Amino acid sequence: MRARDVYGTASSCCRGAEWLRGDPAAAGFPQPRHVEVWLVSLDRPPSPAAPLSECLTGAERARCARFATPELRRRFANCRALLRTLLAHRLGIPPAEVPLELGIHGKPFVRSDGPGRRLRFNVSHSAGLAAIAVAADVAVGVDIESTRADIEYDEVARSFFTAPEMAALDAVSGSDRIDVFYRIWTRKEAALKAFGVGIGGADPLQIPLVRVIRERPERGALGASVLGLLDLPAVQGFAGAVAVPAPDWSASWKVWG
Secondary structure (H helix, E strand, O other), X not given: OEEOOOOOOHHHHHOOOOOEEEOHXXXXXXXXXXXXXXEEEOOOOOOOOOOHHHOOOHHHHHHHHOXXXXXXXXXXXXXXXXXXXXXXXXXXXXXXXXXXXXXXXXXXXXXXXXXXXXXXXXXXXXXXXXEEEEEEOOOOEEEEEEOOOOOOHHHHHHHHOOHHHHHHHHOOOOHHXXXXXXXXXXXXXXXXXXXXXXXXXXXXOOOOXXXXXXXXXHHHOOOOOOOEEEEOOOEOOEEEEEEEOOOOEEEEEEEEO
């Protein structure tokens, strides 16, 4: 599927798309203008070649120890170790040696010390499920959310949604309202993460309900001329989206484990 240079529905771009099982060890460096999105369980992770405990740096182990519950500590450790394993297969180095650093807004990235193609990635996790997006030479943002009904989503929407987004939300009711809320939220979060910020980190982007965006963000706040946006293929109980600030790109959907 390809994000087009014309307006269309995100659902039509992903119509017929499905998650296929994949092996990160069998994949090479990402192709130009192609995004791989990997779906992986943090509660029942696959068994990588190196034990998960050996994939983390000392700083990551210390950060893990600060989480309040065993479940949160386990999920953080598994997510970071699986991310390092996935990136290590692309770079041809041990997972613990993947040079991860944090950007100005806290978005992690792979440090590149020389010329050549750059590996780019983004991670999102919710309720024990992680989505990892990997690309080459182009920024990427991904978001996945458990579609819980027990949150004050109307209050959240009033704080972060633009007027057109609120109008789309107010046009539906019942369970459809929850679906629309998470559709807008995940598209917005993925778009902002593609630009290296997060919700509340910039002026709100207008992310129309059913469009693949090919226009400037409001007031040019994020300094990009194009944005490609796709919903993730269906996962029961979850909603998600992936975004790339580029005019033409493709995506593939892989389940790891």
